Amino acid sequence: MPELPEVEIVARSLDKLTAKRKIVSAELLRARLAPDTDPPRFATDLETSIVNFVHRRGKHVLFDLSNGRTLITHLRMSGKFMLLDSSAENPKFTHAIMNFEDGERLVFQDQRHFGLMKIVDTSDLNEAKEIRKLGPEPLGDDFTFEYLRSALRTTKRSLKEFLLDQTKVCGLGNIYASEAMFLSGASPRIPAYKLSKPKSAALYENIRVVLSDAIGVGSTLPIVAHDIGGSIYGIGSDWKWRVYDREGDECANCDSPIKRIVQAGRSTYYCSKCQKR
Ligand SMILES: [Zn+2]
Structure with missing residues (x-):
């Protein structure tokens, strides 16, 4: 399972690849990936928003969106993101897709089905149950x-x-x-x-x-x-x-x-x- 450094690298990579890009549509293909956000809601919460930036808290990847919402993702055992162009097929175990304006898309693939996603209001991010209970970041100022x-x-x-x-x-x-x-x-x-x-x-x-x-x-x-x-x-x-x-x-x-x-x-x-x- 990826730990803090690996998740940090994933978040930095996603930030480089997706920040400032507009999501035109999104699909949740495996509903259990996001048990608190049903597929129609997942689609409407992401479409037409712009990725402001991607960051990390604990082992969670956080997409900060222009519509005031944040997509929380936990990769767990085998979840990973793939940025694909329009000629590439969806890989096996594709569980969610974000389509960008220029035809590229970000796919979340998860062979072992333990990954988790959730969309929350960014203003309530620190109150989300995934984030609320986390101890201090070991590389942050609160960890003394x-x-x-x-x-x-x-x-x-x-x-x-x-x-x-x-x-x-x-x-x-x-x-x-x-x-x-x-x-x-x-x-x-x-x-x-x-x-x-x-x-x-x-x-x-x-x-x-x-x-x-x-x-x-x-x-x-x-x-x-x-x-x-x-x-x-x-x-x-x-x-x-x-x-x-x-x-x-x-x-x-x-x-x-x-x-x-x-x-x-x-x-x-x-x-x-x-x-x-
Ligand atoms: Zn020894």
Whole structure:
């Protein structure tokens, strides 16, 4: 699932490709993509509006529209946007389409059907249930060391589960939580309130480092208009995770094998020697 950096790259790419363009018509082909907005409403809410800009909050992509509305999109597991010209067919699993004035169209494709869309009044955006409960943006001014320290101290859940809780810190998932804990020498299993002050300080810095490094790499990659996935690893980048998805590989610090454990149903990768507590 894309995390903050990937969603940020998707939002920036969409902003470059669609800002200031007029939507002449729109179709919601799979009603369950937008359970709170029925297909006729989806069409009328988007048609004839201009995309002012595209931005991000947490893992949500937000299209700010000239008619005072905002289209909220969560990509979830496999959702992606594709900007296609009039000669291209709709791909399989096309769930929504926005047609632009010049004949190009933005398609939302989602093989695994977990993506979500919703249209709200922009003035009420911060009250939408998807947005309202989100914790501070880790790269924003509200995310301070004091905030993180006091949030950590209020929960007995494991550090890993704490970091995945979008109401505490938004945008982190398995990848960047694992990477930030590794860089901080912090155990994913430690109850959050027991994390020492020095390790909390390291974690605060490293959350920001892993996210901004990934955005830095992602923003140097070319935008592929017909495949706006935001992926910063694989083709086009020699990005390598430190621990994520590297079970059995040697830890870069101590040569011990990297371990994978499952916490609350999600994989965590870590070095049991370097991340004892
Ligand atoms: Zn190690």
